[in-house]
Amino acid sequence: MKTLVVYDIPDDRIRTRVFDTCKNYGLVHIQYSAFFGELNHNRRQELQQRLRRVLGDKEGKVLICPVCDKDISLILEVAVPETDSFSRQVAGLQKGPLVF
Amino acid sequence: MSEIFIINFGTTLGKKSERLVIKEQGKVVREIPFRDITCLTIASRGVSFSSDVVLECIQHGIQINFLTPSGKPYAKVTSPQLSGTVITRREQILAYNDGRGLALALAFVDGKLRNQVNVLKYFGKYRRASDPALYQELASRIAAIEEIKKELEGISGGTVDEARGSIFSIEGRAAQAYWEGVGLLLGQKIEFAGRERRGAEDPVNSALNYGYGILYSQVWGAVMLAGLEPFAGFLHTDRPGKPSLVLDLTEEFRACTVDRTVIGMILRGATLAQEEGSLTEETRRELARRVLERLDGEENYEGKKYRLRSIIQRQARRVATFLRGEGKYRPFIAGW
Numbered sequence: 128m129k130t131l132v133v134y135d136i137p138d139d140r141i142r143t144r145v146f147d148t149c150k151n152y153g154l155v156h157i158q159y160s161a162f163f164g165e166l167n168h169n170r171r172q173e174l175q176q177r178l179r180r181v182l183g184d185k186e187g188k189v190l191i192c193p194v195c196d197k198d199i200s201l202i203l204e205v206a207v208p209e210t211d212s213f214s215r216q217v218a219g220l221q222k223g224p225l226v227f
Numbered sequence: 228m229s230e231i232f233i234i235n236f237g238t239t240l241g242k243k244s245e246r247l248v249i250k251e252q253g254k255v256v257r258e259i260p261f262r263d264i265t266c267l268t269i270a271s272r273g274v275s276f277s278s279d280v281v282l283e284c285i286q287h288g289i290q291i292n293f294l295t296p297s298g299k300p301y302a303k304v305t306s307p308q309l310s311g312t313v314i315t316r317r318e319q320i321l322a323y324n325d326g327r328g329l330a331l332a333l334a335f336v337d338g339k340l341r342n343q344v345n346v347l348k349y350f351g352k353y354r355r356a357s358d359p360a361l362y363q364e365l366a367s368r369i370a371a372i373e374e375i376k377k378e379l380e381g382i383s384g385g386t387v388d389e390a391r392g393s394i395f396s397i398e399g400r401a402a403q404a405y406w407e408g409v410g411l412l413l414g415q416k417i418e419f420a421g422r423e424r425r426g427a428e429d430p431v432n433s434a435l436n437y438g439y440g441i442l443y444s445q446v447w448g449a450v451m452l453a454g455l456e457p458f459a460g461f462l463h464t465d466r467p468g469k470p471s472l473v474l475d476l477t478e479e480f481r482a483c484t485v486d487r488t489v490i491g492m493i494l495r496g497a498t499l500a501q502e503e504g505s506l507t508e509e510t511r512r513e514l515a516r517r518v519l520e521r522l523d524g525e526e527n528y529e530g531k532k533y534r535l536r537s538i539i540q541r542q543a544r545r546v547a548t549f550l551r552g553e554g555k556y557r558p559f560i561a562g563w
Contacts, residue, residue, distance in 0.1 A: 151245040153260045222263065224519030226232045226512050227249055227256065 136187035240276035270294040298440030312454030338479030338558025349563035368408035430499035438485035449543035483561030
């Protein structure tokens with residue numbers, strides 16, 4: 128299921144590690160502290176445990192939020208200056224053979 | 228889940244955290260989490276990567292295949308633990324001298340011929356109305372293969388060694404009819420004088436050989452994961468360095484995976500560009516992409532839909548199960 132991950136972490140080092148962990152799960156960096164991508168139930172829980180360990184007893188907050196396809200189609204966006212739109216970034220997520 | 232295929236000369240692969248980093252000319256082109264990779268294939272020269280990448284791949288169960296630029300597999304990196312299942316291997320060696328070996332050999336050829344028929348039927352069905360003359364020609368080739376296939380039923384008892392002559396005769400005559408049929412299909416689009424196995428320089432044969440190279444690596448991986456010995460086959464003879472079991476199991480997948488893809492590609496107007504007798508990088512890239520996509524395509528298997536890639540794995544496990552006397556072996560037949 129498509130999943131939105133957002134976080135608030137003051138410590139730079141920990142934040143970088145959270146950033147890296149999200150990338151390791153194949154999520155796309157859509158905003159400063161927001162990632163988006165396809166995660167199944169298991170992966171979501173795995174990610175939660177990983178992030179819990181990364182955070183340890185440091186201050187911080189992470190939200191892992193599944194979003195259904197119907198709601199995704201209703202997403203609106205305002206961006207100045209014009210950047211790569213959310214839907215375009217997310218379109219790059221599809222899996223399949225990759226030839227380089 | 229995706230399969231990574233490297234064709235570009237001089238690509239560098241690195242590891243960053245738990246991601247594979249692909250660099251071309253020092254610039255990062257893509258980062259892919261190892262957990263999303265099923266298989267890594269390197270089909271170019273001058274690709275470099277470190278032992279860290281190998282370790283990470285093996286830990287994630289990713290096999291690394293190496294192909295020459297013409298598509299011939301020359302190396303494979305897998306975990307040394309994969310040969311841990313001894314019972315299967317003991318039975319596999321013993322099976323050569325009893326009825327199990329013959330039964331498997333017959334099943335592989337049966338699967339091969341039925342899949343060849345289905346490829347002709349697949350391309351024939353759209354031409355029934357649009358090109359009745361061609362359809363008739365194809366139908367006669369199909370009938371010929373089906374007639375030849377009946378001879379398989381006459382072979383029983385003894386070992387595969389005793390029957391090999393008659394099996395190869397059946398396979399050879401069916402192949403003749405099949406490639407004639409393919410030639411008729413391709414006739415208007417491209418010149419195809421017939422199938423040549425090694426050292427072919429014409430575009431169609433080169434494309435087929437390239438596709439078979441990719442398929443071999445897949446089947447080889449499946450055979451190893453099933454705990455089988457790749458070099459001890461039944462239909463193909465023993466020869467040092469010849470992965471005869473891999474070649475055996477590949478027979479039932481050639482037509483439905485590679486032939487269908489290559490023929491379809493040509494019929495839809497793709498050009499197979501060549502340079503000094505071998506396919507250009509662009510053509511190889513396109514071929515690889517299509518064959519890999521085909522492997523991700525779904526087919527009916529045991530009453531459910533599975534990706535072709537998984538079916539290959541399941542068939543390899545079936546061979547192992549059959550050799551241990553725990554079940555039957557039936558070849559996989561693709562739909563048309």
